[in-house]
Amino acid sequence: MPFGQKLTDIRKKLGLTQEELAAELFVTRQTVSNWETGKNYPDLNTILKLSEIFGISLDEMLKCDESMIASMDRERAYGKLYRKECKITDACMGMGTGLLIGSIDSPASFIRTATIVIGLLLIFTGWWRKQKFDKKVLSYLGTNDDKI
Numbered sequence: 001m002p003f004g005q006k007l008t009d010i011r012k013k014l015g016l017t018q019e020e021l022a023a024e025l026f027v028t029r030q031t032v033s034n035w036e037t038g039k040n041y042p043d044l045n046t047i048l049k050l051s052e053i054f055g056i057s058l059d060e061m062l063k064c065d066e067s068m069i070a071s072m073d074r075e076r077a078y079g080k081l082y083r084k085e086c087k088i089t090d091a092c093m094g095m096g097t098g099l100l101i102g103s104i105d106s107p108a109s110f111i112r113t114a115t116i117v118i119g120l121l122l123i124f125t126g127w128w129r130k131q132k133f134d135k136k137v138l139s140y141l142g143t144n145d146d147k148i
Helices: 003-013 018-025 029-037 044-054 058-062 066-102 110-147
Strands: none
Touching: 003 029, 003 044, 003 058, 018 029, 018 044, 044 058, 066 110
C-alpha cells in the first residue's frame, strides 16, 4: 500500500482530520493533503513523529512503498554530492581569495601578476562549478518535484 494511502487510513482510523494532524506536526493542512495524495513525501523527522502519533513502527509506516524509499535514496545521494561539491567550490574560492589578498602588498612583479591571475582563475573555477551544479540540481528538482 502506498505511503499516502496508509497515512490516510491510519489518520481516519484514529479520527483525526487533516487539520488536526497538521497542527500536531506544525505543517499546513495542504502539506498533509499532498502527502496523502502522493504529490510529495514528509522528511524523515516528520515520519518519526507520525509513527509516534500513530503508535506504529517505522517499518509499518514505510513498508511496501518502493517509490518513497527510492525518493529518499535519491535525496540522500544528492545531499552527499552537494556536500562534496560545496567543499570543492569553497576550497577554490577560498584559495583564490587568499591569493588575491596575499598579493595586495607584494611589489609589482611577474610573480605578483601570476598570483593574481591564478587567484582569479580559482575564484572563477569555484563560481563556474557552483553554477554548473546548481543547474543540475534545478534540473533534478524540475523533473522530480512531484516526489519531493
